[in-house]
Amino acid sequence: MITLYMTPGSCTTGINILLEELELVFQVQVVDLMKGDTRTPEYLAINPKGTIPTLVLDDGTALTDYLTICWWLGKTYPRKQLIPEDLMAQIRVLDALSYSVNTLHGHGYTRIFTPDRYAADTSGQERVKAEGMVLVKKGLHYLNNLLAGSPSAYVTEKFSIADTALFYNEFWAVHQQIDLPEHCQRHFDAMVKRRAVEQVLVEEGYGKYVR
Ligand SMILES: N[C@@H](CCC(=O)N[C@@H](CS)C(=O)NCC(=O)O)C(=O)O
CATH class of the missing domain: 1.20.1050.10 (Glutathione S-transferase Yfyf (Class Pi); Chain A, domain 2)
Structure with missing residues (x-):
């Protein structure tokens, strides 16, 4: 299942919205920014940039950076036309x-x-x-x-x-x-x-x- 690494109220809220708009089945992994969860060796092994959002796909591929994740979602699920044609x-x-x-x-x-x-x-x-x-x-x-x-x-x-x-x-x-x-x-x-x-x-x- 797709996993969104997110912190409530952070920039990841936007990706959470996109996943809901697309009506996808996904799970969330809450990352505590204040506690330094993005700097742990475990997290850096998933996203070496040490940032959120990270979207881990079914096959284990980790997408990092807001634009990359948006583009992947828009292109992978074109039925909602979240990227215009023109x-x-x-x-x-x-x-x-x-x-x-x-x-x-x-x-x-x-x-x-x-x-x-x-x-x-x-x-x-x-x-x-x-x-x-x-x-x-x-x-x-x-x-x-x-x-x-x-x-x-x-x-x-x-x-x-x-x-x-x-x-x-x-x-x-x-x-x-x-x-x-x-x-x-x-x-x-x-x-x-x-x-x-x-x-x-x-x-x-x-x-x-x-x-
Ligand atoms: N360029 C990244 C930046 C995202 C970003 O700055 N996220 C913040 C949270 S809103 C973050 O990960 N901060 C932790 C850090 O930079 O150590 C993206 O597009 O996803």
Whole structure:
């Protein structure tokens, strides 16, 4: 059976949503980031990058990195059309996906959540967090403009793999009490109305965000 290595409320929430959207049978292995579960020899043997999400397939292949896992899921289960056919729509999906994971999460939120990676002392860490906040607001602004040009509340005409990555970043903003810009708020509202999103948020202990 497919196994998702995940931490509730982390970026893995987006992959959990995708698995539920695809109605796949899978199991989860909870990873305690604070306890350092991603740095154990056992975990590094599965994912040498020491990150979550990791998706281990039936044959034991371990997929690592958000984009890789999304792409595999979208291509392996095409019936839900989570990757659009049209090339320019695919380009929008890749742009939103990559920017959400690598820039907004990777540069912005990482500074807010783990400032100790950038500075050893308390005042340095406060500066890093403030820099992270600026990067997150700038990133949300970029994605808000991208959504403004969309024919739907989603990144493209229909829900796609990109929407899950944008969603977990919006979810973190709401959780951090950072105001979402207009189109991101509309996207977030559309996402929490989806059955799979509601189910995952409740399962992961964030039912209060479901309206
Ligand atoms: N590039 C990775 C990054 C994902 C990532 O940063 N995940 C965080 C949790 S939200 C993590 O694994 N942190 C543990 C660590 O980096 O040690 C991906 O796309 O999956």
